Amino acid sequence: MRNSLQLDDQGRLRHFLCIEGLNYPLLTDILDTAESFAGVTEQSVKKVPLLRGKTIVNLFFEASTRTRTTFELAAKRLSADVLNINITQSSTVKGETLLDTLRNLEAMHIDMFVVRHADSGAAHFIASHVAPHVSVINAGDGRHAHPTQALLDMFTIRRVKGADFGRLRVAIVGDVLHSRVARSQIHALNLLNTGDIRIVAPRTLVPAHADALGVHVYHDLEAGIEGADVIIMLRLQRERMQGALLPSEHEYYELFGVTEEKLAAAGPDVTIMHPGPINRGVEMDSEVADGPRSVILEQVTHGIAVRMAVMSMAMHRREEARA
C-alpha cells in the first residue's frame, strides 16, 4: 500500500513520504541526482529552470527554520514559485480541518506540498487525499519519518566515506524514541546495506522492540561508539526531563554527551553528524561540533541539493534533471 502511494506504476517517485518502500536503485538514483545538483548550488548563478511555472507550498504545521529554509531554497533554485504557510498560527486555530485547508490550497492550483506535521502519518494522509497531479513531500511527520533529512545524511556519509556502506559502522546516539530522523536514517542505512548500525541511549529513550528495526542497541556510549566510522547525534528536547525520561541535562551529558575524550573509543577517522539544531554542552561539546571531524554544516549545504533532487524527481522531471 505504501509503495503504491509514493511510487507510480513505473516505480518512479510520485510523492516522497518515507524511506520504507523505496528500493536500493531508486535511493542511489536520488543520491546521484543530488550529486548533479550539488554542482549547481556551487555555481555563481544557482538556478536551473526545471520547475519553472510550478507552484510549491511549504505547509508547516510545526515550527521549523532549517528544513523550511532549505526546502524554500531548493524550490527557488529549481525556478519554482514558493509559498510558505505556517499553519500553527492560522487556519487550524480557527477550527478549519486539515482537509479543508488542503482543498482550499488545491483550488489555487498548487503543484506540490512540502508538509511538516506533528502527527505520525500526516504526510500519508495528505498524499492519499490530494488531486492526482499534486505531489507531496514529507518534511517530517510526528515520530514517523523525515526522509529528506535521512537522505542528506546518506549523501554526506557517501561523500566522506565512499559508496560502500557495507564496511561502515554507524552509531546513532540520543533520543531515538521520539526521533523521526533516527527512524528514517535507520531505514536508509539498512537499504544501503550498512555493515553495523547501532543506537546508543538510555532505555527510556529507546523504542520497544528497537532491534526489529535492524539495529544493535547499546546503553553505554563508549561501548556503542567503539570503532565507529560515523556518529550521528540526535537533538535532545528539553521536555524529556518533564516526561520523567531523564533526570537532568547534566546527567545526560555526563553519560551520553560526546566529548573529544570519549571519541577516543571511536575509529580514528570518525565523522560526526547532527541534524541540528545542536544543544551545545548537552549532546556534544563545542570542541566536537566545531572540530575537524564534524560535517554538521556540510549536512546543511547538502540538504539543498538532496531536496532539489527529490522535488524534481517527484515532478517527473527526472530525465531532464539528469541531462
Next chain:
Amino acid sequence: MTSSHTPRPDRIRISGGRVIDPASKVDEVLDVYIAEGSIAAVGAAPEGFAAEREIDAAGRVVCPGLVDLCARTREPGQEYKATIASESLAAAAGGITTLCCPPDTRPVVETPADIELIRLRAEAAGKTRIVTLGALTRGLKGEYLSEMAALKKAGCVGVSNALRPLANTLVLRRALEYAATFDLTVFLYPNDHWLSANGCAHEGKVATRMGLPGIPEAAETAAIARDLALIEQTGVRAHFCRLSTGRAAHMVARAQFDGLPVTADVAIPYLYLTEIDVRGFDSHCHVIPPLRTTEDRQRLRDAVQRGIFSAICSDHQPHEPDAKLRPFPSTEPGISGLDSLLPLGLRLVDEGVMELGDVIHRLTAGPAQILGLSCGTLAPGSSADICIFDPDMTWQLDASTMRSHGHNTPFTGWEMKGRVTHTLLAGRVVHLL
C-alpha cells in the same frame, strides 16, 4: 410509540429451523411457538395453539436475539454521529434485540431522568431494547460517587466510569464498596491512564516502526492487578470490559479460578485484527484499547472459547466521516460494529475457533447473565426476542450499505457468511430481510 400502532400477531409459529438456545442446552430442528410476545413452547405445540402467522425457518438457525454488552448510540449529545433511532434499526437488522449503552453520553447517564430519556427514545424507535449503565462517579469525573441507589431504582443494569480515569485508588475503592452495597455490577475498563497517555497504537514492533505513540500491555495489566486487589477486598461483582491482551485474559482466568466474582468480554474486532492492520495508517483500525499482537489475538480467541470471556460484544462506536479523516493519531478511536457482530461471530466457527452453539452463547446468554437480564434465551415464558439467520448466505460488507449511521469499519470488502432474515422483539417482527 410504534409498538402501539403496529398490530402484534398474537400467535406465531416458527417452523423447521435449527433451534440453538445455549441457555436451555437445545440444539435441534424444532418449532418455536410464540403467544402474546412470549415464548409459549419449543418443540411440541401447546395445547390448542392456532398460529396466526407462520415463519418458515427451514435451513435457518433460530436463536435468542443477540445481547450486545456495549454499543454507543451517541444519543443524547452526539446526534451528528448517530441516534437511538438509527442504531436501533441497525441493531434489529443485525439480529440484536438488547443493547447495553455505556454512560459516557452527553450529558452522562447519572440521574434517573437520563435513563428514562434513553428508555423512552428506544421505545419510540421500537426496534431493540436498550439498557444503560449508570455513571460510577459524578459526571464520570472520577472524584465523587454518583447516586447509585437512585440509578439502580431507575433501571440501570450496572455502573461504570467507561473510559474515564478515576482520580485515585481510594475513590475507586469507595465506589466499588458503594456499588456492592446495592448489589450493582461494576463494569471496569482496565486502563492505566498514566501508562497509556497520548498513545494510539500497541507499543510494539509496528508502532515503533511507524513512530506512533504506544500504549504498553502494562496499561491494561497494571490496572487489572489493582482492580482485582480491590475486588477481592470489597467483594463487589465486577466485569472487565474490552480486554485486549493475552496476559489480561490469563489474569482474569486466575481470578475466576480463585473464586472472585469477575467476568470479562472481548469486542469482536480484537478477535480478527492486530497491530499489523494499523500499517498504512488505516484510521479505521484506530481503537482503544489498541489492536495488539497476533499472539494476543490467539490468546483472546482461546479465552472466548474456554468461556473465560463469557461475552463477545460489538463495542459499536459510530462516527461521522470527518472523525476518521485526519492523520491517524488525531482520529477518533472506534469501529461501527452492529452490522458485523453476528457474521464475524459466525466466522469464528468457520475458522475452527469454536462451535456454533458456543458462539451463540457468547452473543446471547453469556452477556445476558453478566447484565442480570432474563433475556438471551428461548425458554418458555421468556420474552420472544428471536434472531433467525441463514447460516449459508454470503454477502460482502460494504460501508455504503451499512444500516448504522456510522460507516467507520475496517471490515469493508470482507466476505461475510450468515445473514439475519428475521428479528423478533417481544414477538413482533422488527426486521425482515
